[in-house]
Amino acid sequence: MPDDAPTDVVSPSPGDPVGRALVELARHHAGRVIGLLASRFGDLDLAEDAVAQGLADAARTWPERGVPDSPPAWLMTVAKRNAIDLLRRADAERRRLERAAPDVLERGQPGDAGGRHMIHDHTPDPDGPTSDELDDGQLRLMLLCCHPALDRDTQVALTLRLVGGLTTTEVAHALLVAEPTMAQRIVRAKRKIRDAAIPMSIPADPGERLDAVLTVLYLVFNEGYLRHSDGPAIRAELTASARRLAVELAEIVPEHAETHGLVALTSFLEARRSTRLDGAGDLVLLEDQDRSAWDLETIGVGNAALHRAMELRQPGRFQVEATIAALHANARTAAETDWPMIASLYGQLVAMTGSPVVALNEAVALAMADGPDAGLRRLAGLEGLDDYHLRWSAEAELLLRSGRSHQAVVAFDRALGVVTSDTERRHLERRRAIAASG
Amino acid sequence: MTEYMILAYSDEDRAGPEPGTPEFAEYMGGWMAYNQMLIDGGHWISGASLAPTGTATTVTVGVGTAATISDGPYAETKEQLGGYYLVRAADLDEAIELAKRLPITDGAFEVRPVAFRPDA
Numbered sequence: 432m433p434d435d436a437p438t439d440v441v442s443p444s445p446g447d448p449v450g451r452a453l454v455e456l457a458r459h460h461a462g463r464v465i466g467l468l469a470s471r472f473g474d475l476d477l478a479e480d481a482v483a484q485g486l487a488d489a490a491r492t493w494p495e496r497g498v499p500d501s502p503p504a505w506l507m508t509v510a511k512r513n514a515i516d517l518l519r520r521a522d523a524e525r526r527r528l529e530r531a532a533p534d535v536l537e538r539g540q541p542g543d544a545g546g547r548h549m550i551h552d553h554t555p556d557p558d559g560p561t562s563d564e565l566d567d568g569q570l571r572l573m574l575l576c577c578h579p580a581l582d583r584d585t586q587v588a589l590t591l592r593l594v595g596g597l598t599t600t601e602v603a604h605a606l607l608v609a610e611p612t613m614a615q616r617i618v619r620a621k622r623k624i625r626d627a628a629i630p631m632s633i634p635a636d637p638g639e640r641l642d643a644v645l646t647v648l649y650l651v652f653n654e655g656y657l658r659h660s661d662g663p664a665i666r667a668e669l670t671a672s673a674r675r676l677a678v679e680l681a682e683i684v685p686e687h688a689e690t691h692g693l694v695a696l697t698s699f700l701e702a703r704r705s706t707r708l709d710g711a712g713d714l715v716l717l718e719d720q721d722r723s724a725w726d727l728e729t730i731g732v733g734n735a736a737l738h739r740a741m742e743l744r745q746p747g748r749f750q751v752e753a754t755i756a757a758l759h760a761n762a763r764t765a766a767e768t769d770w771p772m773i774a775s776l777y778g779q780l781v782a783m784t785g786s787p788v789v790a791l792n793e794a795v796a797l798a799m800a801d802g803p804d805a806g807l808r809r810l811a812g813l814e815g816l817d818d819y820h821l822r823w824s825a826e827a828e829l830l831l832r833s834g835r836s837h838q839a840v841v842a843f844d845r846a847l848g849v850v851t852s853d854t855e856r857r858h859l860e861r862r863r864a865i866a867a868s869g
Numbered sequence: 870m871t872e873y874m875i876l877a878y879s880d881e882d883r884a885g886p887e888p889g890t891p892e893f894a895e896y897m898g899g900w901m902a903y904n905q906m907l908i909d910g911g912h913w914i915s916g917a918s919l920a921p922t923g924t925a926t927t928v929t930v931g932v933g934t935a936a937t938i939s940d941g942p943y944a945e946t947k948e949q950l951g952g953y954y955l956v957r958a959a960d961l962d963e964a965i966e967l968a969k970r971l972p973i974t975d976g977a978f979e980v981r982p983v984a985f986r987p988d989a
Contacts, residue, residue, distance in 0.1 A: 627980075629961045630960035634962070
């Protein structure tokens with residue numbers, strides 16, 4: 432299957448420059464070339480097959496001949512040639528079929544009137560692609576993968592597969608879905624794109640569509656950031672893919688403030704990722720994290736992106752979240768954190784999203800700003816979070832802080848009753864023991 | 870160009886304007902304008918408004934069993950299939966735009982590509 436041809440190129444041995452270049456090609460450039468070819472040929476499957484073959488060609492020839500000067504231009508040339516070969520072969524097959532069984536062709540198949548034959552009136556220009564063209568391809572592909580006619584899970588899977596350059600196996604792993612299920616989901620999505628003629632267009636006002644792309648990238652990031660059950664490699668792959676795609680998108684649509692907001696948010700979170708878990712894989716609270724280990728360069732990227740977003744004066748939820756993350760990331764000690772500002776920002780975010788989880792964060796911030804009772808008052812008004820362990824652990828921590836350890840134990844028990852992650856369960860058990868002994 | 874069927878679902882029990890009133894004329898005008906827009910834009914293939922589901926009869930067949938006839942629509946839903954349009958559109962985005970412009974303020978439109986149409 433060409434679909435997963437690049438599987439063997441994705442785990443280079445350390446210190447192998449060709450291997451790294453191949454991974455870079457699959458992750459960074461393949462999506463752009465797929466997007467560009469798919470919009471030129473009007474055929475996503477063709478573009479994907481042609482690029483998969485190109486990646487396999489690279490894996491075969493680069494170790495001997497070396498990495499070409501411009502990998503994306505090389506991939507574009509090779510993939511375009513592959514696409515034309517595939518079209519010629521399909522044409523030859525069609526002619527053979529026409530001779531042998533003309534009745535089969537007469538009925539026609541949905542979608543076959545378009546794409547495959549557009550080559551004759553849409554001959555690609557012989558010059559290499561400009562970076563603008565590649566960016567355009569990338570944007571079209573992102574918008575297509577996150578088209579509202581595809582459900583959210585499908586959007587996430589397609590974005591990782593087509594734009595992020597992960598193989599179907601890797602996408603299945605990363606999203607905790609059985610591989611055949613994921614393969615089927617991707618095949619079904621591509622069939623819908625083809626048969627329902629979902630276009631690779633850029634709408635005149637792409638704002639809403641870009642928001643969908645950002646939501647998908649944020650989901651991918653969180654999937655890698657919040658999950659503790661898998662190896663660090665796959666999690667890092669998800670957070671890195673999401674953040675990289677956000678950065679690339681920000682370069683393509685520099686006037687879209689929320690995209691910069693997402694770049695900032697994911698940068699701030701990424702900067703302190705290595706300090707979130709201790710040696711045993713247990714969660715370390717923000718206030719206990721080793722701030723000297725936070726990645727200052729990535730925090731700098733976040734600050735610059737947030738600054739850029741603010742200049743554009745288009746408020747949005749990612750910018751508010753990024754501002755909150757910035758206040759944490761730029762506080763040299765936990766005590767220096769500007770909690771009143773964070774509480775007020777969470778209040779804004781509640782107004783924007785109506786999310787009870789955000790209201791829970793607001794309660795915690797209020798407690799940090801004005802004492803545990805302020806937080807407990809906010810928690811008392813929360814609805815719809817009874818099955819969410821963090822709601823109960825927050826209450827337990829605030830009760831503990833205000834000296835009501837018996838009530839805290841009861842709240843920890845409620846949290847333990849609904850928690851699912853083993854890491855978080857261990858953390859809750861430790862905290863409950865402290866409350867019980869107090 | 871792809872052909873799409875737009876299936877229009879809405880609550881058939883919600884009272885519309887009385888025939889003969891100016892409101893009714895305005896309501897019908899909306900439909901006429903919509904149809905004309907489809908024709909002028911080269912989208913029109915066909916369309917029909919259906920009588921209410923109270924008039925529906927469902928015929929169910931199965932291998933080895935006799936056909937059964939029952940009173941009522943195939944699916945009892947909060948909103949009912951009230952009519953359809955068969956349109957020609959450049960792509961799904963255009964078909965969705967056409968669906969959005971239907972003169973129905975409260976309902977749902979299912980947009981599906983036509984796989985095969987013997988009279989096409």
